[in-house]
Amino acid sequence: MVVDELTDDEVNRIFRALADATRRDIVRRSLVFTLSVSELADAYDMSFAAVQKHVALLEEAGLVSKEQRGRERIVRADLERIRRAQRYLDHFEQIWRSRTDRLDALLAEDETTSH
Amino acid sequence: MVVDELTDDEVNRIFRALADATRRDIVRRSLVFTLSVSELADAYDMSFAAVQKHVALLEEAGLVSKEQRGRERIVRADLERIRRAQRYLDHFEQIWRSRTDRLDALLAEDETTSH
DNA sequence: ATAAAGTACAACCAAATGGTTGTAGATGAG
């Protein structure tokens, strides 16, 4: 059984990490290519340290992991974490459905009680 | 035809807005109930103005809209916007798939060329 | 053995966040 519960804090970090275009691009690139932090950094018009910080944020959110290979750190995106975020959003859909279901039940009840 | 394109800035705002537990709770509540800003504010241990700001952020993200009713503003969650965010995340899945598809194609090519 | 490459990390800064209080404008109730 897979425990599919994310704490509020984890959800915060995931969405926070996704709320930046550079970080989303880093995720995309590392989904497709095998890239080190400095190779990633080359793609953006900002300092290495800035990109490093973005990767760190993604890592704290669990959207990315780093693997040492020689003197490089290879960044790997974790697609499963993205799927989790997606499934988390299902939650809202379910809440909405259960609300309308209850309304439906209420209406149905009205009908039965009214005749 | 529905143009389903979100700008980087819109995506930023949507995920930023979702990256806070209070705001996610506001979305949940306003999905289920018909609530004014002050009714929402009663649910949280913070000032009215603070909740007002959260609602404003959600509104800027398009996750919520306000409708005037007398002196109250009724907050309504927009489920469609949440679905959009979900579909946006599909994007990553597709990128990953197309990457492995390309790898598969490469491997298939290798097989045909190797015998 | 050096030098260069890749990374980590600290210190710093401007801007944005998440909260507060206070004031003022609409609107509904008595």
Added chain:
DNA sequence: CTCATCTACAACCATTTGGTTGTACTTTAT
């Protein structure tokens, strides 16, 4: 009309964010 309610908005403050530069450590290359 007057008062209470609901909201808007500004000013303020502490913390976080997103960037910078600089220094130091590890690993590879010459």
